[in-house]
Amino acid sequence: MHIAEGFLPPGHAVAWTVAAAPFVVHGARQVVKLAKDKPESRLLLAAAGAFTFVLSAIKLPSVTGSSSHATGAGIGAILFRPPVMAFLATIVLIFQAVLLAHGGLTTLGANVFAMGIVGPWAAYATYRALRGIRVGETVAIFVAVAVANIATYATTSVQLALAFPDPATGLVGAFAKFAGLFAVTQVPLAITEGILAVLLFRTLARIATRELTMLGFRADTRVKEANHV
Structure with missing residues (x-):
């Protein structure tokens, strides 16, 4: 999800920034509203942001010559809903661009769209669908977070394919090339x-039961499932 500074053509960089901006603004409003209406949730918000920052800051080399990253945004989307993560991911990506040279400011919109919008919505939709058919909570979290990770990189692959279509096979060929690298x-x-998201949730189930219950998670089911995973 960390497309490097200056890598996208200017028109694409501007277009992704415009596309991401409404989600980020809405997310900022949701964070302010959540902190005001449920001040007890601030610690969990901080934990979700820190989890996203730490995981997405770890750059792992790929055997194909590319690199891969975790996103950390899926669990936050499940806990607080996707709009909140659009804002938190933006903050995380700005800090990483400025302090760690991961991603960039010109590509911030594209990176936010992949990691802060598509990934969280994929996680939340998957989680709700699995819970709707009575899949266990921790299993649903595991699958949802894994799906969010793949969805983020699929989106990045689309962004790169749109910017650099293959001369012979066009957009489809370019997408296959970029997705294959990742x-x-x-x-x-x-x-x-x-797995890490499940472990985080198990920890929160033990030390922040009241806060999770406030967010709508059933304490009895949560603790029972966490102790058996």
Whole structure:
């Protein structure tokens, strides 16, 4: 999700920034509203932001010569809903661009769209669908976070393919090329991120039961499932 500074053509960079901006503004309003209406949730918000920052800051080399990252945004989307993560991911990506040279300011819109919008919505939709058919909570979290990871990188692959279509096979060929570069390391990384998200949730289930219940998670089911995973 960290497209490098200056890598996208100016028109594409501007277009992705315009596309991401409404989600980020809405997310900022939701964060302010959540902190005001449920001040007890501030600690969990901070934990979700820190989890996203730490995981997405770890740059793993790929055997294909590319690199892969976890996103960390899926669990936050499940806890607080996707709009909140659009704002938190933006803050995370700005800090990483400025302090760690991961991503860039010109490509911020594209990176936010992939990691802060598509990924969280994929996680939340998957989680709600699985819970709707009575899949266990921790299993639903694992699958949802893994799906969010893959969805983020699929979006990045689309962004790169749109910017640099293959001369022979066009957009489809370029997407296959970029997605293939990421896939070797991204699939196991998505599984690993899903496991880490479950471990984080198990920890929160023990130390922040009241806060999770306030957010709509059933304490009895949560604790029972967390203790058996």
